[in-house]
Amino acid sequence: MPYPEELKRLIKVVESTRAERVEKKKHNVEVPFLSLDERHKILDYHPDFKEEGRREIKVGPSKGYRIAHEMCDLLEAKSRVNPADIDLSKIDYETDVLILGGGGAGTSAALLAQEQGAKVIVATKLRHGDANTMMAEGGIQAASKGHKDSPYYHYLDVLGGGHFKNVPELVETLVTEAPDVIKWLESLGCNFSKFPDGTLKTIHGGGTSRKRMHFAADITGAEMMRTVRDEARNRSNDITVIEFAPAVELILNDKGNCAGAVLYNMETEEYMVVKAKAVVMATGGSGRLHIQGFMTTNHYGATADGIVMGYRAGVKICFLHTVQYHPTGIVFPEQAEGILITEKFRGSGANLVNIDGQQFVNEREPRDVEAASIIKECIVNGKGVPTPTGKLGIWLDSPMIDTLSGEGTVEREFPGKFILYKRFGIDISKEPMLIYPTLHYQNGGLEFRNSGETSLPGLFIAGEVGGGIHGENRLMGNSLLDIMVYGRISGKNAAVYAKEKAQDGELTLEHVVKYNKECDDTGADEGRVAPMILPDYTDPRVRERQLTAHYVGTLR
């Protein structure tokens, strides 16, 4: 729906200060960046710092770690299926490398594993490519321009964004592999935005010291995903994709190695055993847990399944005490609530302004600082814009972009969002957008090394399911990078491991039996099961009438 009259009146206030703000922008007069001390102070308003939002986890290898209740609920839970009911002597599929997850990380892993000569199975919960990768808009970081940038500056920016807590070797690999990832994607036919001579276009993102954000209009992730997916389809002799079949447990063998997974066919409700010489966990993130009740930008299947499976198999978790809220999610119109508005709008010159049309934060602070500033402006300073749905928002003044860079820029550079708003009767090249922070990224995850390996031999990690690269806060453009860097590394190393190191052995789910027992002994599970697989948005009143429906967790 278009903006109602009361919002149109408030837009006039934004318009009244726009000319002056455009002039400032042209002359590089910006709201000063916060010092590290000031950043620290503003973060008190960040949801991560709400102590009542988390608790100590009672079971498993990271017992005692304080993380969000919603994540604890999944880790303090028993298996969906009784391990004794699964006949491990009946193997449904056998392969060299099993990849769990069909997003950007899983698909790039599949390609690199295949190039090592491995037979690959990709098991994915939804369709191949239905993943957060597809939704990433803004871009992918890489220090590709040697006259002004290098992996050194990229490294420094990553650490500053992550509060200097990142795992150094993971960051080093991320930034040094970055240009090669872009080159690889370019060779696969990914259409990055370029100048006519082939020079890649790059812009700033929050927390970057150099313009190193590469992009493909405003659908960078979708362009990358459809490119690597198309290539995987060309290699279907070696890469088998099983859709609508999420993994529910890892399988180990009696040598203590990871040796496969139990898949659940959501359509036929069968469980299937896959035996593999190596497994790559690439299941993505957890936005659909709606931590602290926040709306989310994430896709339907982002429910932390990989963390649950890996944790049960003994892999520790790290950095899950922080969760990333993207500063700019749509808060109105309601139909689009939670949907991400890429940082690129701010990188291209759009101001964030309050109900008085005034700026209150630099638009290129790291995401956590930006989100906390918006929350504070709305809740503490009382300068939020009230929406017809009873929420508060801040204006993202997109029409400035056309004023700064010429009419038609918004429509050309942000075609996806332009169409989305057009459907609601809003022209974002003329009217600003109403935004509020939205649950976006799982900063932490399973512990792993820069070879992709984990403490469990035969289990490799790629993408959002892993923790440590981004420390306590990820910068824009480093997750599309992370999935490709570590997807490629894990895919390759998993294939090499399968060829050279994997030992055959008897399959077992003993670790699941033990974990269930730990839940029983502590009573921590309170009857819950995990992984969640899909969130449940059934209206509670419908549920009351489903007298014979049987739910296991959130699944019917």
Added chain:
Amino acid sequence: MSTTVEVKEAIEAKMIPIYIMGKKYDVPETLTIMKAMEYAGYKYIRGCGCRGGVCGACSTVYRKPGDYKIYSGLACQTVVEPEMYLTQLPFYPAMRATYNFYDITGEPEQVFGLYPELFRCVACNACTKICPMDVEVMDYIAALKRGDIKAAAEISFDCIQCGLCASRCMGELPQYHIAQLARRINGAYLTPRAEHLKTMVANIAAGRYAECLNKLKSMNEETLKKTYTAREMEPATAGEDWTPEESKCL
């Protein structure tokens, strides 16, 4: 656990009737088709992906009372209308040609060879009319028939590969697969490669930045913070040729 935040806001809104596969349900008028189906009691396995309008999993076709026209939209993006009757098309079969991408050189004949059905297009425009992303599907097919792969790549750029075009095609073309091939050819062979990228990759491989990075890796947190705070910022309005004052780690 409660993950019902998506629908609870809408419960107090005005209710309107919609017909899901012919069957009537009353739903709040503010919901998207996707949320309305969940509100009605459907639980998605297929037909739902990113919930953000880019993955192409939830394409939906519908009609309105007294209107001959077929409308289309993404269930996650389209707001319900009174009396609409709808069905989702979560999957539609379409033949995809398999090829070795490294054998492709960019001649239009290769596209014709992989997808000879291109020439079965009768220019009826049903594909463009059904496209929920407003892509000019028929125009990119026409461009390909002329051998203009670049134009096809550009026109098809917003395609989310939902398959609705293929479902309506008289010539039985798999438009979205052909467009994917066109975009990959454009990206890899019809657009100049980035020279600066090759140079950077070679420099990294030659170890040019190893010493600088090792220094960073061994810094204590305090020194790191100082180095971070002191780092030179490229101005927002700087042009392509901007260079920093400090160049020792370039």
